[in-house]
Amino acid sequence: MIYNLPFIIVVAMIFIGLFAVIFKRNLVKIVIGISIIESGVNLFLITLGYREGGVVPIFTSAPADVAENAPGSMVLPVPQALTLTSIVIGVAVLALMLSLIMHIYRHYGTLDVRKIRRLKE
Amino acid sequence: MNWFETITMHSPALIVAVPLLTGFLLPLVSRINDTVRNLFAIIMLSITGFLIAILGYDVLTNGIRTYVFGGGNTVVNLPSGLMFHVRIIFEVDVMNVFMIFITIILAIIGIIYSFSFMKKEDGLDKYYTIVFLLITSTLGMELTGDLFNFFVFLEISCITSCALIAFWVHKGESLEAAFKYIVVSSIGALFFLFALGLLYAQYNALNMATIANSIQFSIIDQAALVLMIAALAMKAGLVPMHMWLPDSYGEAPPSITFILIAATQASLYGAFRVIFTLYGNVFNSINLASLNLVLTTNTMGWIIIALAIITILVGVFMALIQTDFKRLIAFAAVAEIGYIFLGIGVRLASKYVQYTGGNATAVAFTEYSSIALNGSIFHIINDCLDIGLLFLVAGAIYYATKETSLDKMGGLARNMKYTTIFFIIGLLAVSGMPPLNGFASKLMLYESTFQLNPIIAIIAVLASIMLLAVFVKVFYSAFMGPEQPKFKEVKEVPRGMLVAMGAIVVIIIIFGLFPNLVINNLVQPAANALTNYTTYISKVIPGVI
Amino acid sequence: MISLDSFLETLSTGSGFWNPLVWIIIVAMAFLLIYVLRSLGKKEYKEKTEQTQSFLSGNPEYEKEQMTIKGSNVYWGFTEALKWAFNVLRKMHTGNASDYVLWLIIVMGFLFITVFITGAL
Numbered sequence: 001m002i003y004n005l006p007f008i009i010v011v012a013m014i015f016i017g018l019f020a021v022i023f024k025r026n027l028v029k030i031v032i033g034i035s036i037i038e039s040g041v042n043l044f045l046i047t048l049g050y051r052e053g054g055v056v057p058i059f060t061s062a063p064a065d066v067a068e069n070a071p072g073s074m075v076l077p078v079p080q081a082l083t084l085t086s087i088v089i090g091v092a093v094l095a096l097m098l099s100l101i102m103h104i105y106r107h108y109g110t111l112d113v114r115k116i117r118r119l120k121e
Numbered sequence: 122m123n124w125f126e127t128i129t130m131h132s133p134a135l136i137v138a139v140p141l142l143t144g145f146l147l148p149l150v151s152r153i154n155d156t157v158r159n160l161f162a163i164i165m166l167s168i169t170g171f172l173i174a175i176l177g178y179d180v181l182t183n184g185i186r187t188y189v190f191g192g193g194n195t196v197v198n199l200p201s202g203l204m205f206h207v208r209i210i211f212e213v214d215v216m217n218v219f220m221i222f223i224t225i226i227l228a229i230i231g232i233i234y235s236f237s238f239m240k241k242e243d244g245l246d247k248y249y250t251i252v253f254l255l256i257t258s259t260l261g262m263e264l265t266g267d268l269f270n271f272f273v274f275l276e277i278s279c280i281t282s283c284a285l286i287a288f289w290v291h292k293g294e295s296l297e298a299a300f301k302y303i304v305v306s307s308i309g310a311l312f313f314l315f316a317l318g319l320l321y322a323q324y325n326a327l328n329m330a331t332i333a334n335s336i337q338f339s340i341i342d343q344a345a346l347v348l349m350i351a352a353l354a355m356k357a358g359l360v361p362m363h364m365w366l367p368d369s370y371g372e373a374p375p376s377i378t379f380i381l382i383a384a385t386q387a388s389l390y391g392a393f394r395v396i397f398t399l400y401g402n403v404f405n406s407i408n409l410a411s412l413n414l415v416l417t418t419n420t421m422g423w424i425i426i427a428l429a430i431i432t433i434l435v436g437v438f439m440a441l442i443q444t445d446f447k448r449l450i451a452f453a454a455v456a457e458i459g460y461i462f463l464g465i466g467v468r469l470a471s472k473y474v475q476y477t478g479g480n481a482t483a484v485a486f487t488e489y490s491s492i493a494l495n496g497s498i499f500h501i502i503n504d505c506l507d508i509g510l511l512f513l514v515a516g517a518i519y520y521a522t523k524e525t526s527l528d529k530m531g532g533l534a535r536n537m538k539y540t541t542i543f544f545i546i547g548l549l550a551v552s553g554m555p556p557l558n559g560f561a562s563k564l565m566l567y568e569s570t571f572q573l574n575p576i577i578a579i580i581a582v583l584a585s586i587m588l589l590a591v592f593v594k595v596f597y598s599a600f601m602g603p604e605q606p607k608f609k610e611v612k613e614v615p616r617g618m619l620v621a622m623g624a625i626v627v628i629i630i631i632f633g634l635f636p637n638l639v640i641n642n643l644v645q646p647a648a649n650a651l652t653n654y655t656t657y658i659s660k661v662i663p664g665v666i
Numbered sequence: 667m668i669s670l671d672s673f674l675e676t677l678s679t680g681s682g683f684w685n686p687l688v689w690i691i692i693v694a695m696a697f698l699l700i701y702v703l704r705s706l707g708k709k710e711y712k713e714k715t716e717q718t719q720s721f722l723s724g725n726p727e728y729e730k731e732q733m734t735i736k737g738s739n740v741y742w743g744f745t746e747a748l749k750w751a752f753n754v755l756r757k758m759h760t761g762n763a764s765d766y767v768l769w770l771i772i773v774m775g776f777l778f779i780t781v782f783i784t785g786a787l
Contacts, residue, residue: 014315018771021308022764027300030764034307041315048322079321082269086314089276093307096283100300107293113763118294119368120761305766312774343781351774361769364759420784424777439755442745444738527737556686564684590741598737605734634686 006047013040027104027111031097038090045083049076125175132176133188133211136221137261139169144253151246159236162249166232166256170225177218181646185214185660187266195661206328210661212266214650216498219643220263220390223502226628227383227509228256230621235376237617238516248288255281255380262387266661268317269327271391272310275356278384279306285381286373298368305365309352316348329399330661333654338403349395356388358458360432367439370451375516378447379509382454386501389461393651396465401654404469422470429466430580432459437587441594444527446518449595450511453551453588457504460566463581464497467570489569491648496565498651499644503550503558503632510547510625511592514540517614517622518599527598534600536611541600543622548596550629552589558629561636 013036020033054075101111108116128135143165151158180186188211189195196204232252239245258278265271283306287299317327319341324332336342355362366385370378396404404421436456443449471490515525517540524530534541546557553563563585571578613619632639650656720727727733745752 018767021304022768022771024764027763030304034304034311037308037311041311041318044315045318048318078327079318082318082321085269085273089273089280092280093276093303096280097300097303097307100283100287100296100303103287103290103296104293104300107296116297116300116763117761119297119372120759301763301766304763305770308767309770340782344778347774347777347781351770351777354773355770361758362766362773364761364766364769368761420780424780428773435755438751439759441741442738442752442756530737531734555684556689561684561686564682568682594737594740598735598740602734634690636684636686 003052006043010040010044010047013037013043025112025114027101027113027116030113031094031101034097035090035094038086042083042086042090045079045086049079051075128172129175129179131188132172132179133186133213133264134190136169136172136176137257137264139165139172140253140257140260144250144257147250147253148246151249155245158246158249162232162253163229165253166225166229169260170229173218173221173225176213177222180213180215180218181642185212185650185656187212187660196663204662206326206331206661209270210266210328210330211264212330212657212660213264214657215643215646216390216393216648216651217263219498219502219647220387221260222643223386223505224256224259224263224383227380227505228259230509230624231376231379233624234379234513234516234618234621235374237615238376238520239374248285251281251284252377252380255285255384259380259384259387263390266329267327268320268329268332272314272317275313275388275391276307276310278387279303279310282369282377282381282384285377286369288374288377289372292372295372298365298372302365302369305362306356309355312348313352316345316352319345319348328661329394330658333399333401334658334662336400336402338400342400342403346395346400350392353388353392353395354428354462357385357392357462358432358455359428359462360435360455360459363432363436363455363458366455367448367451370454370512371445371448375447375512375519378451378512382505382509382512385458386505389458389501393465396469397651398654398657401652422466422468425462425466426470426577429459429462430577432456432462433581433584437584437591440591441587446515446525446527446530446595446599447512449527449591450508450515453511453591454504454508456584456588457500457508457551460563460581461497461500461504463570463577464493464500464566467493467573467577468497471573489572492565493569494648494652495640495644496562496569498647499636499640500562500566502639503562506625506629506632507547507550507559510543510622510629511551513618513622513625514544514547517618520614520618521611522608527595530599530605531602531608532600532604533608533611535604536608537600537613539613539619540622543626544596544600546626546629548589548592550633551592553585554589556633558632558636561633 017033017035017037017040020036021030024030024033051073054073057074057077057080104116105111110116143162147158147162150161176186187195190209190211193208195208195210196206198204235248235252239248242248255278258274258281261274262271262278265274280303283299283303286302287295289295320332321327323339323341324335326332326335351362358366370381373381433456436452436454436459440449440452440456443452468490471493517537518530518533519525521537522530522533550557550559553559563581567578567581570581
């Protein structure tokens with residue numbers, strides 16, 4: 001049961017992030033919600049690579065019995081590469097959203113998402 | 122090998138690399154002169170177009186072509202006999218060739234149009250850089266055979282198109298539209314990444330062909346299918362997740378909207394690939410014994426048909442009451458996406474049809490379901506060309522009169538004769554009038570959906586008539602009517618924009634007069650390649666039947 | 667690669683066919699007939715006389731800018747008659763950024779419920 005705990009936390013983080021995006025009124029809180037969803041998905045990607053009793057997947061100076069006899073007891077390396085890419089993409093999107101919020105504040109004078117609605121219907 | 126075969130062998134990678142290199146070199150080149158920058162851009166795009174022509178000719182005559190990044194084989198033979206793919210693979214079949222053909226036409230005409238349209242603006246070197254990155258990401262989305270690669274290109278197109286929508290930072294509405302676009306797009310892309318993680322955890326592979334080879338329909342696969350289809354349909358503009366589309370298409374500069382249409386169609390291509398190739402084995406193996414006739418008869422097909430009908434109706438009804446020119450055309454674009462999804466839904470839902478005798482019999486993908494898929498794929502290129510032409514005309518009117526609201530225009534046909542003629546042709550093409558290209562694809566959709574259920578075809582025909590009504594309203598209020606005194610000085614738009622619009626009109630008329638040329642040589646092979654997922658798989662994993 | 671007579675083929679859908687070149691020939695002949703019939707009519711059109719004044723049921727003619735029907739008033743009858751449908755649509759398109767994400771989650775939840783309950787497709 002303890003090994004399922006990260007997956008439960010992933011689902012909880014995604015729901016908390018969605019709650020922040022849908023029900024909060026401040027633009028900055030919406031962006032924080034998107035950041036929480038992204039952290040949840042990254043945690044999911046790392047967790048699915050875990051193998052029980054595994055070590056870090058680096059061959060240099062690995063414990064002797066791991067490198068030669070049982071390479072299968074290393075943690076999967078591919079999801080870690082996917083997570084790094086996703087973190088970098090998340091940083092770029094976050095920077096773009098925050099600069100847009102700065103410009104929007106200069107034009108509209110408010111950060112309430114219910115008042116930034118010039119383009120409706 | 123001679124040089125021609127070497128270029129053909131490397132062309133999938135070069136098609137993505139050349140616009141990327143151009144995008145990064147453009148800030149350096151534009152320090153010299155403006156004309157040198159324009160010339161450099163159009164030369165590099167022509168080189169990309171030449172490579173696409175070579176690749177297309179090779180794929181149409183020789184079959185699927187794969188390109189492995191890093192050289193070597195597509196699979197690695199382990200000592201235990203297991204064949205494992207290890208590298209990122211670009212896999213190009215005729216459906217991919219069709220989509221990159223559409224993208225490069227839209228890109229070349231968009232860049233020629235924006236030479237004249239954006240000539241007086243500031244910050245143009247950054248504009249062209251980001252446009253080339255957008256073209257790179259769209260071409261990459263349509264060429265790749267690897268799911269995580271698709272996600273990376275999807276995110277690149279999301280970031281660059283957000284930056285381009287907010288190009289006019291002095292207006293508040295552009296920033297608002299860009300913010301809404303990036304909020305919804307990044308959440309959709311994160312759900313796509315989540316589904317990707319689910320599939321990787323199940324099958325230990327990221328390659329589309331490898332996953333398609335070993336897919337079963339367990340609970341995790343069902344969850345991944347729902348997440349992927351919801352995210353990709355949101356990026357394509359299916360109602361009720363379409364609301365970012367009128368905002369962003371209406372507030373971006375019109376030459377950007379033209380290239381954004383290509384990016385939207387690339388996400389639509391992703392939905393095609395997920396449904397027909399990735400889950401092709403699942404949808405093909407619905408058998409009669411597992412059908413519960415009350416609940417499960419072709420559920421996914423009928424859900425897509427229902428969403429497509431709602432899309433068509435909401436798009437057309439909302440387009441009728443708009444007052445802003447570009448927003449109205451954007452709602453018409455939403456309705457056209459509904460037609461494409463209607464073809465997909467009819468193809469999926471017609472495998473087992475329940476006749477009134479009470480027994481469900483196997484229709485087994487007869488005539489009308491393949492006509493529906495052909496009509497849907499042909500409608501992709503027709504939709505891009507027609508809606509693109511209307512956006513270019515809207516841009517021409519904005520350039521000449523600085524007005525976007527239909528309430529303040531009138532009597533422009535006296536001053537802008539060529540633009541009026543182009544708008545008339547665009548109007549007739551979008552609403553499906555013979556002999557233009559909209560009629561050919563819509564006729565195929567009407568005939569095939571009528572045989573599944575007549576009500577669907579009736580709603581589609583009525584929506585086409587209402588589209589004609591919408592654009593006749595625009596034509597009347599913008600071009601007809603008495604001459605307004607404030608438009609006395611309005612001249613025709615510069616020649617670059619007229620050349621771009623004229624090129625699209627020529628393509629529309631050719632596709633309308635000779636529809637069989639396109640269908641036999643491009644659309645039918647694309648539909649065949651899409652539904653023969655076994656050929657797609659056997660190019661990567663040799664030895665699979 | 668493309669033979670000449672493939673230019674002249676007809677497009678055959680499952681239950682019909684469509685040949686644009688035959689259509690153009692027939693429509694051109696119809697236009698020719700209409701032109702012949704029109705030229706058999708009266709020839710008493712003089713420009714810039716009383717014949718070209720617009721008739722507005724006796725009302726005086728105002729400035730050109732006050733005489734145009736604006737774009738949003740063109741289909742007044744249709745939009746008035748279907749006002750219930752258009753008001754529902756207008757209320758649905760709020761312009762609120764959080765509502766966009768809410769619609770995505772609603773459609774995703776609906777798809778989840780349908781696919782999981784109905785089982786194997």
